[in-house]
Amino acid sequence: MNPRPGGALTQSLPTKIDRGYTRIGVITALTVVAAIGASLWFGLRNADNPSRGTVPPGEQSQYPVGTADGAEPSGEAPPGADALAGYKLTYVNDFLGTSLPAGWYVFTGVPGGDPNGQFAASHVVVSDGLLNLNTWKDPEYQDRWVTGGLCQCGVSRTYGAYFVRSRVTGAGPNVVQLLWPTSNVWPPEIDFSETGGSIASAFSTVHYGLVNNIEQRSVSIDMGEWHTWGVVWTSSSISYVVDGQVWGTIPTTWEIPNIPMTLDFEQRTMCSMSRQCPTQPVSMQIDWVAEYADK
Numbered sequence: 001m002n003p004r005p006g007g008a009l010t011q012s013l014p015t016k017i018d019r020g021y022t023r024i025g026v027i028t029a030l031t032v033v034a035a036i037g038a039s040l041w042f043g044l045r046n047a048d049n050p051s052r053g054t055v056p057p058g059e060q061s062q063y064p065v066g067t068a069d070g071a072e073p074s075g076e077a078p079p080g081a082d083a084l085a086g087y088k089l090t091y092v093n094d095f096l097g098t099s100l101p102a103g104w105y106v107f108t109g110v111p112g113g114d115p116n117g118q119f120a121a122s123h124v125v126v127s128d129g130l131l132n133l134n135t136w137k138d139p140e141y142q143d144r145w146v147t148g149g150l151c152q153c154g155v156s157r158t159y160g161a162y163f164v165r166s167r168v169t170g171a172g173p174n175v176v177q178l179l180w181p182t183s184n185v186w187p188p189e190i191d192f193s194e195t196g197g198s199i200a201s202a203f204s205t206v207h208y209g210l211v212n213n214i215e216q217r218s219v220s221i222d223m224g225e226w227h228t229w230g231v232v233w234t235s236s237s238i239s240y241v242v243d244g245q246v247w248g249t250i251p252t253t254w255e256i257p258n259i260p261m262t263l264d265f266e267q268r269t270m271c272s273m274s275r276q277c278p279t280q281p282v283s284m285q286i287d288w289v290a291e292y293a294d295k
Contacts (some may be wrong), residue, residue: 002149003175041143051126055141064163064290065228065244073129074165074226074287087161094288095131100124105155107266116144116272123148123267127201129287134249135173135267136281145278147173149266156182157293162192163230163241164265169221171199172278177229179261187212188257192231192240199223202232204240204248209256215255217248228285233257 003116064083066076072094081089093101107119119142125132125148133148140146168175174197179190191206196203203218219241221227230241235258238250252257271277290291 002293003148014258016146021244032208044158048254050066062246063161063230063232064167064242065246066165067286069124073285074167076226076228076287078165078288078290079163083290084161084292086295088295089290090157090160090293091291093127093157094129095286097128098126100126100131100150103152105151105153107151111149113266114270114272119266120146124150126282131265131283131286132284133265133267134281135269135278135283145173145269145271147267147269149264149268149286151180151208151264152248152289153182153260153262154252156262157291158258159233159235159294161230161232161265161292162191162263163228163290163292164263165226165228165289166193166285167226168195168281168282168284170224170280171195171278171281172197172269172280174270174276176264176266176268177286178256179231179233180264181257182260182262186263188259190231190233190238190257190261193229193242195223201227202242206238206250206255206257208257213255214253216234217249219247222268262289 023289025150026212064079066079068075069077074270078092078094095213104168106121108121111117112117120138122140123134125134135145135147137143138146162179164177166177175195176191177193179192181188187207187209191205193202193204200222201218201220202223203216205214205216207214217244221242227242228244230242232239235256236253239246265284269277
């Protein structure tokens with residue numbers, strides 16, 4: 001997805017940082033450059049996935065999915081410390097309680113690239129063992145479709161593996177799980193699960209280069225069901241994973257970010273552009289997050 005949000009970031013405590021405002025300036029400048037270079041550089045390459053793929057059912061998982069647990073909202077508890085060979089567990093969160101964990105910050109303000117959009121802190125809620133990003137027509141904002149977004153800005157790393165157990169409750173808003181540069185200098189960006197407003201498919205994109213080159217993959221899948229989405233990011237490849245299976249790879253080293261990045265989740269509407277516009281309230285529900293680093 002592109003561009004990234006503007007506005008401020010607010011932690012669950014009454015603390016604000018200016019990271020979001022930096023994004024507006026970055027995106028404004030780079031959008032001009034990208035527009036000039038788009039006709040020369042913009043190409044959607046699907047070298048190892050030339051058509052829309054389908055996740056093979058019933059195959060043995062190669063990557064963490066979770067541990068069966070009927071007490072969990074998704075039916076799966078977070079994977080264990082040794083679930084990914086050659087990696088160590090560095091962070092896990094099951095989103096218990098009623099407030100955001102330390103290190104997570106909420107987006108507020110107008111998203112970059114959509115002056116009629118709106119992020120609001122009230123649209124990010126932790127309850128019943130879930131992190132919820134909620135899109136609805138909010139009377140506080142002239143009954144516009146307001147969305148939720150947040151980042152794990154308190155934790156950044158270069159390379160690693162991220163796994164997220166999530167689902168969406170309906171079509172409409174664009175829903176994204178991504179890695180964003182800690183420096184706020186964009187590109188790069190790794191979107192490892194993005195709906196484009198669909199409930200029947202997802203795609204992934206790595207943004208790289210000065211003029212926002214992109215490399216994209218897509219997969220047919222029911223986004224209304226619980227899935228464990230993952231990205232395994234190394235210096236030589238990016239692997240996109242769902243339910244333990246690789247569904248896309250980026251093997252080209254110059255396309256792969258090599259700087260610290262953070263995990264972000266967000267919803268967006270583009271109603272003013274007549275796309276990605278809901279007809280009813282929609283939520284992105286996240287049961288847990290597990291992160292690994294190379295041993």
